Amino acid sequence: MTLAALLLCLAGFFALSLAMPRHHAALIGGPPPPRRRLLLKLAGWLCLALGLVASLLAWGLAWGVVGWLGLLTAAAAPVLLAQTWWPRARP
Amino acid sequence: MSGKIPKALGFRQSQAGLHTWTGLLVGWILYLIFLNGAVSYWREEITRWAQPEIGVTRDVETVARGAIAHLQAVAPKATTWSISLPDERAGGATATFREKGRPAPRRGVDPNAVTIGPDGQVVTPRDTEGGDAFYRLHFDLRYVPVIWGRWIVGFCTMFMLVAIVSGVITHKKIFADFFTFRPGKGQRSWLDGHNALAVLALPFHAMITYTGLITLMVLYVPWGVAANYPSKTAYYAQSITRTKPVKPSGEAAPLADIGAVLKSAERAWDGGHAGLIRIDAPNDKAARIIVTRRASDTLVDGRWEIVFDGVTGQIRSQVAPTSSGMIARGGMVGLHAGRFAPMTMRWLFFLSGLAGTAMVATGLVLWIAKRRQKLADPARPHFGFRLVERLNIGTIAGLPAAMAVFLWANRLLPLNLAGRGDWEVHAMFIAWGVLLLHGFVRPPRRGWIEQLSLTAGLLLALPVFNIAAAQHGLVASLRSGDTAMAVMDLTLLALGAAFAAMAVGVAHHKPAQPKARRAKTAPVTPKAPATPARKAEEVEA
Numbered sequence: 001m002t003l004a005a006l007l008l009c010l011a012g013f014f015a016l017s018l019a020m021p022r023h024h025a026a027l028i029g030g031p032p033p034p035r036r037r038l039l040l041k042l043a044g045w046l047c048l049a050l051g052l053v054a055s056l057l058a059w060g061l062a063w064g065v066v067g068w069l070g071l072l073t074a075a076a077a078p079v080l081l082a083q084t085w086w087p088r089a090r091p
Numbered sequence: 092m093s094g095k096i097p098k099a100l101g102f103r104q105s106q107a108g109l110h111t112w113t114g115l116l117v118g119w120i121l122y123l124i125f126l127n128g129a130v131s132y133w134r135e136e137i138t139r140w141a142q143p144e145i146g147v148t149r150d151v152e153t154v155a156r157g158a159i160a161h162l163q164a165v166a167p168k169a170t171t172w173s174i175s176l177p178d179e180r181a182g183g184a185t186a187t188f189r190e191k192g193r194p195a196p197r198r199g200v201d202p203n204a205v206t207i208g209p210d211g212q213v214v215t216p217r218d219t220e221g222g223d224a225f226y227r228l229h230f231d232l233r234y235v236p237v238i239w240g241r242w243i244v245g246f247c248t249m250f251m252l253v254a255i256v257s258g259v260i261t262h263k264k265i266f267a268d269f270f271t272f273r274p275g276k277g278q279r280s281w282l283d284g285h286n287a288l289a290v291l292a293l294p295f296h297a298m299i300t301y302t303g304l305i306t307l308m309v310l311y312v313p314w315g316v317a318a319n320y321p322s323k324t325a326y327y328a329q330s331i332t333r334t335k336p337v338k339p340s341g342e343a344a345p346l347a348d349i350g351a352v353l354k355s356a357e358r359a360w361d362g363g364h365a366g367l368i369r370i371d372a373p374n375d376k377a378a379r380i381i382v383t384r385r386a387s388d389t390l391v392d393g394r395w396e397i398v399f400d401g402v403t404g405q406i407r408s409q410v411a412p413t414s415s416g417m418i419a420r421g422g423m424v425g426l427h428a429g430r431f432a433p434m435t436m437r438w439l440f441f442l443s444g445l446a447g448t449a450m451v452a453t454g455l456v457l458w459i460a461k462r463r464q465k466l467a468d469p470a471r472p473h474f475g476f477r478l479v480e481r482l483n484i485g486t487i488a489g490l491p492a493a494m495a496v497f498l499w500a501n502r503l504l505p506l507n508l509a510g511r512g513d514w515e516v517h518a519m520f521i522a523w524g525v526l527l528l529h530g531f532v533r534p535p536r537r538g539w540i541e542q543l544s545l546t547a548g549l550l551l552a553l554p555v556f557n558i559a560a561a562q563h564g565l566v567a568s569l570r571s572g573d574t575a576m577a578v579m580d581l582t583l584l585a586l587g588a589a590f591a592a593m594a595v596g597v598a599h600h601k602p603a604q605p606k607a608r609r610a611k612t613a614p615v616t617p618k619a620p621a622t623p624a625r626k627a628e629e630v631e632a
Contacts, residue, residue, distance in 0.1 A: 002435050013270075016269075017269070017270040020267070020269075020270070022267075022271070023270060059433070059436070062390050062422075063390060063431070063432075063433075063436065066426065066436065067435070067436050067439070069294040069295065069298075070295065070436060070439030070440065070443060071439065072291075072294070073291050073292045073294070073295060073439070073442075073443055073446070074439055074442065076269075076270070076291045077287075077291055077446075079270055080269075080270045080271075080272055080287055080291065081272070083270045083271070083272075084271075084272040084273075084274065
């Protein structure tokens with residue numbers, strides 16, 4: 001369940017980063033169409049919310065929130081690194 | 092920032108100035124606090140690593156029985172026995188006793204205390220503070236009276252809180268730049284890195300700083316207590332009451348079975364664990380067994396106690412945290428220290444702590460990176476610039492090296508050296524002093540490379556030494572299933588590799604060109620490159 005929570009947070013942040021014009025342009029090319037942007041944002045926030053649910057299931061009410069915040073940090077860092085080095089690694 | 096002061100500063104500019112100077116003034120101490128705090132999440136594991144003689148405890152009951160057998164043999168008529176039990180993370184138990192008219196020594200080693208190994212037998216581990224050395228350094232500092240240390244740490248923590256709030260206000264594009272890191276752009280990269288380390292772990296930074304102040308709130312804000320209690324002693328007497336010792340009846344009676352008592356305590360706490368056993372008037376009809384709950388059991392750091400009849404083993408009374416104020420405070424202390432944290436969460440705490448350490452380090456380096464271009468004569472920087480630059484080397488690279496020296500001293504100092512535990516700590520501070528000095532006498536670039544390489548070498552060589560010279564190396568630990576020991580060695584290797592990457596990064600960096608290399612894995616990043624252009628420097632820092 002902890003792993004599920006981490007993966008959900010990772011997916012959520014990745015979707016949210018793609019919804020941002022700068023990162024969309026770097027990875028996919030061009031600004032995101034408004035509809036896709038909205039969908040990415042919704043999906044991103046939904047994944048983060050589900051990550052919270054998974055954390056609560058894994059650790060219980062009091063520790064779940066703490067753990068979720070920790071996972072958010074742990075998930076945002078690889079997304080940041082990916083957004084930094086992935087576009088550069090591509091031809 | 093050091094130039095002319097504009098006539099009217101905007102709100103954000105004023106916050107930027109506040110952020111820069113609150114951060115800089117106490118930055119080096121904050122780095123020490125953050126680094127040692129992060130490391131202290133492994134306090135028990137480091138102590139175990141530092142005392143490889145003890146081994147891993149698998150069955151607490153065996154240890155408790157062994158401790159009582161020892162105490163029966165050496166002090167059957169003592170007024171009190173105490174046994175601190177190990178948890179899954181700690182090594183052995185400590186058993187000690189007090190006799191009438193002989194109080195515990197106020198400081199130094201308790202001659203009555205022995206360590207009980209996993210098999211219930213007495214073991215003599217090497218004299219070391221282990222993880223406690225870093226833990227105490229985190230809030231007491233060293234070589235200053237404890238109360239001074241705590242005031243200094245509290246003062247710096249308050250600055251940290253100001254720096255966090257003003258930093259968030261100063262950050263222009265906290266959401267737009269959320270996933271942004273632009274390497275190879277000099278000052279820009281340092282700012283990006285500083286921002287990312289701060290923003291991504293912001294919940295942790297804010298929580299840890301605030302709860303850190305709460306842990307010592309009675310010291311820092313004494314007036315609530317002063318207004319409501321006649322004296323501090325009276326306050327502590329009410330808030331941290333101790334079960335009063337019993338008077339022996341003089342009539343002998345056999346002690347209740349400790350295994351049954353521990354099981355009964357576990358039931359009463361819904362599966363909680365005993366952390367401390369105190370036995371008053373052992374082998375007397377009036378004997379009492381007081382069992383205190385493990386601190387790592389619950390989020391709320393507080394006193395859970397069950398008093399048992401020492402002969403029948405029946406529960407006499409129970410104490411649990413009840414006052415909502417104490418629970419709120421206990422919850423915050425528990426959150427700060429992470430004593431409750433399961434393993435995954437402990438890693439998250441540790442990594443967030445390292446992120447905080449790196450945040451402070453990048454902030455300190457950024458101060459230099461921003462000002463380097465502004466220097467009137469780059470060959471002869473002004474005093475403040477030189478001071479900060481040199482202190483950065485001896486602290487950011489030097490302190491981790493000194494902490495590694497502590498671990499080396501733990502392995503190398505002769506076992507029979509008088510005051511061995513103290514000398515481990517002295518070795519750490521002597522090393523740090525030398526490295527601070529080294530930072531001032533070497534050219535900065537060489538200083539960074541040499542100190543980062545030294546840190547990397549010391550960390551990487553430790554696990555190798557453990558395999559070669561001690562019987563508790565990585566291979567032996569893995570074979571015997573001693574995970575904590577193995578993971579500690581592996582973590583030292585990973586940290587060593589990170590410092591090696593930083594040293595290589597600085598060595599390959601060409602100061603003339605604005606092309607910085609930045610070690611990806613590095614928790615702390617090396618020296619700043621010269622930057623071609625500075626834009627909007629008033630606002631961002």
